Amino acid sequence: MMFRGFDNEIVLKKAGAADAETAAYTHAVAWQQSYRGTFDEAYLLSKSVEVRKQEFISRISADSYFDYLIYKKQIPIGILILEADSKNVLEIESLYILEAFRNAGAGSAALAFVVKTAEALGKRKISLWTLECNKRARRFYEQNNFVVTGEKRTIYRGDSFTKIKYSRLLSGRVEEK
Numbered sequence: 001m002m003f004r005g006f007d008n009e010i011v012l013k014k015a016g017a018a019d020a021e022t023a024a025y026t027h028a029v030a031w032q033q034s035y036r037g038t039f040d041e042a043y044l045l046s047k048s049v050e051v052r053k054q055e056f057i058s059r060i061s062a063d064s065y066f067d068y069l070i071y072k073k074q075i076p077i078g079i080l081i082l083e084a085d086s087k088n089v090l091e092i093e094s095l096y097i098l099e100a101f102r103n104a105g106a107g108s109a110a111l112a113f114v115v116k117t118a119e120a121l122g123k124r125k126i127s128l129w130t131l132e133c134n135k136r137a138r139r140f141y142e143q144n145n146f147v148v149t150g151e152k153r154t155i156y157r158g159d160s161f162t163k164i165k166y167s168r169l170l171s172g173r174v175e176e177k
Contacts, residue, residue, distance in 0.1 A: 009072050009073050010071070010104075010106050010109040011070075011071045011072075012068045012070055012080065012109065015056070015067040016060065019069060020053050020057060021049075021053065022076050023052070023056050023067055023069055024049045024050070024056055025076075026069065026077070026098065027052045028048060028049045029049075030096035030097055030098045030099070031047060031094070032044045032045075033099040034096055039157040039158050040159060042158060043157050043158035064085040065083055066082040066084065068080040068081075068082075068113070070097065070110055077098050077101040077106055078096055078097035078101065079094060079095075080092070080110045080113070081093040081095075084123070088123055089124065089126070090117065090125075090127075091127050092114060092126065092128035093128075095111075107140060108144070114126055115168075118170055123170065124169065125168060126167065127167040127168075128165070129153070129163040129164065130163065130166065131161055131163055132152070132163065138166075145168050147166060148164055148165070149166065
């Protein structure tokens with residue numbers, strides 16, 4: 001499955017077994033760039049390309065996960081990982097863009113793709129978790145119609161951090177109580 005972004009230079013492609021190295025490298029590097037200065041350096045380095053490759057391999061055999069590589073002019077610049085284990089919710093597990101390609105529409109194209117995918121799967125909403133201290137990500141999601149749900153959880157990444165949950169109700173969908 002391929003999806004072209006707004007400017008036709010951004011393309012999302014479902015990652016398969018043959019993409020394991022590319023997906024792992026893109027995920028490891030973009031993730032490390034995103035959290036350098038936030039997470040402990042030793043923890044950042046523990047999520048190596050090899051670790052990300054093993055995670056990818058275990059996900060591609062699961063029916064509820066979907067990994068997509070994000071390309072700009074045929075260069076892999078990011079990764080999007082979706083989880084569809086809930087009947088009504090599609091969760092963005094990961095969305096990371098390489099630093100040199102940020103603020104160029106790739107994140108927006110990925111979110112547009114997520115909305116189309118969620119609608120095609122009959123989902124009512126999209127959810128995600130992000131660090132409470134990650135103001136840049138929070139601003140991006142809020143600008144793209146995601147709202148804070150009030151749910152929080154603490155994670156340990158060399159230190160304790162609070163993650164907050166965002167969700168976006170799809171148009172024409174009614175929230176189930």
